[in-house]
Amino acid sequence: MWLILVVTVAVLFVTMLLYEWFRCTMLKNRLKWVKDIPGIPILGNALEFGDTDETFANFQGFFDKHGKLLLLEVAMKPRIISCDYDFFEFMLGGQKVLNKSTVYTYLMNWLGTGLLTSDGPKWKKRRRLLTPAFHFSILEQFVDTFETQGKVLIRKLESLVDKDIDIYKYITLYALDVICETAMGITVNAQEDSESDYVRYVKEVCRIVAIRPHTIFKSSQLLYPLSKDFFREQQAVRHLHSVTYSVIDSRMKKLEQELAMSEAKRQENEATGIKRKMAFLDILLRSTIDGQPLSREDIREEVDTFMFEGHDTTASAISFCVFQVATHPDVQEKILEEQISIFGDDFNRNATLNDLQEMRYLECVVKETLRLFPSVPFIGRRTNEDTMYKGNLIPKDVNITLCIYHMMRDPEQYPNPNEFDPSRFEYNDGKKPYSFVPFSAGPRNCIGEFPLINKIFTYTQSDEEVL
Known part of the structure; x- marks a missing residue:
């Protein structure tokens, strides 16, 4: 009996391998116009994906040696990788x-099919629905949140002056505090309680998601459930979903109470300054009540997506920005001069949205930081039909990795590309439209570009004493 079972499993496994090998071979035959990087049988180029530093260096080595448009294979799954400007513009x-x-x-286990992960009609519908949530009038009310949480962070860092620290650890907690308040309208006090369950589980899911694509065993949907990380992820996601649903239900009750409130009472509250901020979740709930087809699960997907995209990318960007400013005293001096020109001697007052828009040099510093260290260094696309590029065929269902990090360090786009030089962005100087894409570009660009920039501005403009 056991022998039959073992033989059956072995036959199924070999059949699956043969199917994947045949499919891989057929795709590669149709992509012969793309330079193929040889790998080893079955694994392909998987061993080239080590830790993050190795992946960046290996990709740069491929591009330097073989060109800017290449074909790799990981576990018999071909993918195009590119840092070529023309290909970026096309894609x-x-x-x-x-x-x-x-x-x-x-x-998807955590985020479902929200704005980040959905495709086709669902994505288009969600994009149209969510775009108004990032209007200036909505975002302006949270500038004081960025400021308040930034001051908590500064207070934490002031006690660590003259010490070597991992700045990312502290800024991640700051970003979580900001995103929880702006996305869900709740206070988690991550900076004061870094060991809270919510903070811990967010970190755990982000860790697992980051390593899965580069681990052969865990990247397989068939084999991943056999790993310890699968069960850790399930536990973390259950907790995160539970928190989000709990907040949704609570905010829904408050919204219903507000809608039941008389117009006279609302006017009285506004006259006395009692006006609640509209968190991202509130906007989603109002859309549901106003007849928009968003279910409880739909709302949870978008709130969790906003949480994921809004805290980790922001923390990464601010951390690199602070490091660059700290290691370039001349840049520090120019930032300080700009702050004095805006605030005068009143550095204790909170920044306004208008103040942030006046920080032109700081904007150059942020952009140059994002050019060198984009928070999302790679983005992925998949062809949903046969597509022609410069007379060459890209078949349906081919995965494509656009290497943003490498393209924005291309000497053809930026002279002395590894040098930190904010003056690159003081003038447009005829830059190509797709040469600066830390937030992607085109129809699927990052919907949260503006609030992310604002969070960086609001923190950096108040960090001079710490630096």
Whole structure:
């Protein structure tokens, strides 16, 4: 009996391997116009994906040696990788290749099919619905949140002056505090209680999602459930979903109470300054009540997506920005001069949205930081139909990795690309439209670009004493 079972499993496994090998071979035959990087049988180029530093260096080595448009294979799954400007312009600027690559499926256990992971009609519908949530009038009310949480962070860092610290650890907690208040309208006090369950589980899911694409065993949907990380992820996601649903239900009750409130009472509250901020969740709930087709699960997907995209990317960007400013005293001096020109001697007052818009040099510093260290260094696309590029065929269902990090360090786009030089962005100087894409570009660009920049501004403009 056991022998029959073992033989059956072995036959199924070999059949699966043969199917994947045949499919891989057929795809590669149709992509012969792309330079193929040889790998080893079955694994392909998987061993080239070590830790993050190795992946960046290996990709740069491939591009330097073989060109800017290449074909790799990982576990018999071909993927195009590119840092070529023309290819970026084709992929990001058009309407033909809008679907996300299969790598994004690793996020679906937590995020479902929200704005980040959805494709086709669902994505278009969500994008249209969510765009108004990022209007200036909505975002302006949270500038004081950025400021308040930034001051908590500064207070924490002031006690660590003259010590070597991992700045990212502290800024991640700051970003979590900000995103929880702006997305869900709740206070988690991550900076005061870094060991809270919510903070811990967010970190755990982010860790697992980051390593899965580069681990052969865990990248397989068939084998991943056999790993310890699968059960850790399930536990973390259950907790995160539970918190989000709890907040949704609570905010829904408050919203119903507000809608039941008389117009006279609302006017009285506004006259006395009692006006609640509209968190991202509130906007979603109002859309549901106003007849928009958003279910409780739909709302949870978008809130969790906003949480994921809004805290980790922000923390990374601010950390690199602070490091660059700290190691370039001349840049510090220029930032300080700009702050004095805006605030005068009154550095204790909170920044306004208008103040942030006046910080032109700081904007150059942030952009140069994002050019060197984009928070999302790679983005993935997948062809949903046969697509022609410069007379060459890209077949349906090919995964494509656009290497933003490497393209924005291309000497053809930026002279002395590894040098930190904020003056690059003081003038446009005829830069190509897709040469600066830390937030992607085109129809699927990052919807949260403006609030992320504002969070960086609001923190950096108040960090001079710490630096």
